[in-house]
Amino acid sequence: MARKKQQKLHGEKPASLKTLADHLGLSPATISVVLNDVPGRSIPQATRDRIKAAAQQLNYQPSLLARSLRNRRTHTIGILVPELGEGYHTQVLSGVGDQLVQEGYFYFTAHHRHKPELVEQYARLLVGRGAEGLILVDTAFQHNFPVPAVAVAAHRHIEGVTNVILDQTKAAELALGHLYQLGHRSIAFMRGQPFSSDSEDRWRSIEAAAKKLGLKIDRSLVIQLDRDLTSPELGYPVVEQLLASGKRFSALFSFNDVAAIGAIRALRDAKLRVPEDVSVMGFDDIRAAAFITPSLTTIRQPLEDMGRMAARIVLSRIRNQQEYGDQVAVEPALMARESTREPSCPPA
Amino acid sequence: MARKKQQKLHGEKPASLKTLADHLGLSPATISVVLNDVPGRSIPQATRDRIKAAAQQLNYQPSLLARSLRNRRTHTIGILVPELGEGYHTQVLSGVGDQLVQEGYFYFTAHHRHKPELVEQYARLLVGRGAEGLILVDTAFQHNFPVPAVAVAAHRHIEGVTNVILDQTKAAELALGHLYQLGHRSIAFMRGQPFSSDSEDRWRSIEAAAKKLGLKIDRSLVIQLDRDLTSPELGYPVVEQLLASGKRFSALFSFNDVAAIGAIRALRDAKLRVPEDVSVMGFDDIRAAAFITPSLTTIRQPLEDMGRMAARIVLSRIRNQQEYGDQVAVEPALMARESTREPSCPPA
DNA sequence: AATTCTAAAACAAACGATAGTCTGCACGGC
């Protein structure tokens, strides 16, 4: 007869407990008990072996769907991010994913492209889909959620939602401390866009750090980002304008790395060398930061750690352990590279 | 009395059909029928309104879990990627996600860090979790799968798995054509690591394109990558060696952008200017390609499109439409930037 | 008044797994 098909294509329905039960002449419940090693049940070893062998042979895979329905546990977390294709969010995602998988959880992802109505909608969908918890990365939201939720770099604080943030105070101190120590005294600052979650905090921290160092912030050296871009173009025009104003400065603290790259372009196009004439400090430590010429001195956000932390917190809240407060800060690190050095002429 | 809690914290069990049924004095089935607008059932408008109002009021959300169990449709796809935190894969993911969401599907992601046993294990888990199809991005695998599967940039062809790939012939022709047209005749080539999925195809296409242009490939100008790195360090030592060999060349075609960035460093460290002394062509068009100095001329893989295409194919196969063959190629594009120009001295 | 018809909704059986309870039977002790 025809040779047995060696590579079964999809189509045959997978084995269920009932299939196994019929095959073995036992009841589904017994098989469930054996395969799950439920304690306190007396089933002879012989039967156990028989069941396990059959399960293997028929390639039995329990339907997690059915199990979830019955146990009311899905072991699934929903994750909301603004974008998938860009560095910052996916690095957080990477940490989240690692931690979740390690603890036996799965996750659904959805990206909302910053549309508020999509945030609401996807959150509902994810929960409807069985998500036992939510992790929101760089995502604005209004309400509480029907399941434990943790925000990474949240825009504001919402009752009941734990927030994982960067220690902005420490970050500002690291950055300004580095520039100050190199000898910089006239430093230009870039403020983030009003709609960006970090802008306000970052700026307050910078002011505080400056005060602590005895450094005066010259208002005319403070520029304000406003465009909604994720390309270096973001930083170009504002720096161009600043230069046109004629004010001089020996260092620039950019709001983020991407803007810093644009800023470096603008400085170069104005025939200023980086770092010889102007030092540039970034923020975030995106991958490109180490690759560009000159490589960028920046403050690293431990994105993977933040993700891992968020995952740990959401799981702990699901288990109803109250181990974390409603805000958890992680430590930034200074990545000193080529784009900063001592100013060429000593401060005036 | 105590004021009504305005912000309900999680804890109250969500409304089910049964809850609604009790509340309305109807049966769950009737309510299901109404809420799903099942055709061919006669329910008076008054009752329909009553049901819909109650559903709204009790904030009824159908359990997709239960529905999936019943309907044997989960509307979920499983996605396997090697890494989450790095550019290439997540851009594909972004396209996949867009397309899936648009067609009403959700997706589970898992990253396996190139460990073969994890690929197998996660694939099984995802299917067990209800995935109706699988998308494998840059992932090696051995077997067929019990559900429709589509691979993006697969390592080899597997019966029954549709493959979305870049048109390597076109890519090689674009790249070499560009260099040739600029006047380059002595071109150095970088071959990918043996374990990388594209290495073989890419090289064959380059040979073919060179032949077509009447360009001779000088074997002593061909260098071979072998390290498993995703940082520019990848391209540095091999170019250093090539330079040490004393052979001269006016252009270098790198295996990918990351290696190209390392190569540029190596060239600079050897006091060669890019592009004045040596033109460098990359491959992939990673985000950093446009940011570095000089910005990198490269071949763009339309990663999002590939993801979208993979999603479309897997859904079409789930629906049992046979619209696509077992291989689908997408078109690359030349991104001409600063790192290439005509050679400074005319070819010998 | 008895019969047929139809609208409106209830009922019942799944989907696959699991937790709790219950039964049949062999064995032992008295």
Next chain:
DNA sequence: GCCGTGCAGACTATCGTTTGTTTTAGAATT
């Protein structure tokens, strides 16, 4: 021979939906 004891496993209900089939009751027909 009667009863308890344990073992080995079956039975039942349930998670929340959906689908096919009945029931019910009132209205229409004869």
